[in-house]
Amino acid sequence: MANTVLKANNISIVFGGLKAVDNFSIEIKEGELVGLIGPNGAGKTTVFNMLTGVYVPTSGTVELCGKDVTKLNPHKRVELGISRTFQNIRLFKRMSVLENVKVSSNIHMNYSVFDGIFKTKKYYEQEDLATEEAMEILKVLGLEEYINEEAQNLPYGKQRKLEIARALASRPAILCLDEPAAGMNPTETEELMETIKIVREKFNTAILLIEHDMKLVMGICEWIKVISFGKEIATGTPVEIRNNKEVITAYLGE
């Protein structure tokens, strides 16, 4: 039996009277690739924000690798093994590609201010290790030729990949991708889905993938959860989801 990495128990959140997410539950095991789909405005990003700690749910709990993290800050949750990308790209625009990735490596470093200022052996050991690891990740995502480029100068598709690279550097047990294919053309999208598969195997992480276009996730996800207007309407394998009447109605109504 694989261990559970992420578990949400009946989480709900209310924004000024509007129940954006209503009693959402999910349980993801080690190494699974799970899809979370639903029409625009269904509440997918809001679910991510509760899982990663940007919002505290109005009710319900979130568990990460067996620990209750419902009220924990986002940066503390990263240390426990969750990381994410954003629907609207949020890179460190004026930092280099390599530095972007190394920001996430910081949680694995523990050298002191003294080590940093006097550049001790410890400083170099930890920084070199982080650089090596970052280079490896960047290679997998096909970004190794851009390492010294400022993030804002990358082409759009590469920026999306850099976000994934950055999320991987914290060595997550679960990686949450919020519409990673948004704004990409069909060829780029297909290539990205391949990359996601490779990433899961290489870095040994579970992946929760948000998409509003359901065809995309059908190909790679083991199972899928569908939400509409903040409520879960179906869970199942891609085949089950494709033939689910409620899902079809929700999408036709979009």
Place this chain on the structure above:
Amino acid sequence: MIWFKRMNKRNLISTVVGVLVLTLISIFSTKSYELPKILNLIFIYSISALALNIVCGCLGEFVLGHGGFILIGYTTAVILMQQISKLFTKSMGKVYFKEILVYVVRGGELHPMGYVFIILTVIVAALITAIIGFVVGLIALGRLKGDYLAIVTLGISLIFVNVCKNFDSLGGGTGISITTTISSTPLLNLAFLVAILILILTFMGSRFGRNILACRDDNIAAEACGVPVNKTKVIAFTFSSLLAGIGGALLAFVQPQAPTAFGQDMSILFLIIIVLGGLGSLTGSIIAAILIVLYENWFCVQSWVPEFFANNPKIIYGIILVLIMLFRSSGILGKNEFTWNWFYKLFKKKDNKKETLEGDK
């Protein structure tokens, strides 16, 4: 000594040579009457500008009360000096205490003990300023979001200036002034500047600096990458206060009088300097500090300069700010740095460029 192995030897040698040249200039400047004052101000203003740039440029938060922290460093140094001098004078007599710090026969030249005395005073003043900065940062950055830091620091600096105004021991209505006459040298101020520049460069190159830059570009993404955003901001602000305290304390040994308006004037002046040099560019701050000091202390006192400028030296700052915003909103260097690589490339093309003062990595 891994850093030594890894460093580009040409750049290392260039830096050492640059610093040596500056050291010689600093030592021999004391033969002249005007030069030491200008050099002192250049070095000290550079330190204070670098301090502000850490928060405004590297962290990307706006600060309106930087002068308040400089004033805290200044006042602390003055009070320390007065108290220590009183203490020693009581036990061994005024003349003897002074003899420990300066060579009385050589017209008040600093004795090595005088250097030690100044350095210790500066360090204590800087630590006190850093503690106050830490508390302010905790309140302003840890609990409030948005542009509150600007307002809170403005408030703190107003409070401090007015407290000083109302307590005679802190200067009173006329501002604080030093009664003990020991003044520092360009050499000492240069040493502080070089040490601080190295300190900032190494700090910003560490994981702490990376966190600060990540917060500047995107708070939410930084938090999502495991950066403790609030803590990082408080660290950056405390670091900046520490350096502002050093700048203020050093100023106490070259400018024995701080007028009451000092705090506010300094806040504006250093904002102008870092905007002129380029937000986030450390070497830009230094270049801008040089320009401003030369303008105020050299240009404005020349006999051929129209009296209007001499009487209103600050009028040009308004013009500079507007011009920068209109034509080069990123400042002289933008976000770039002066580096030796850039410098030597320039050198290859044409030989007539003069060496810029500061050595980078």
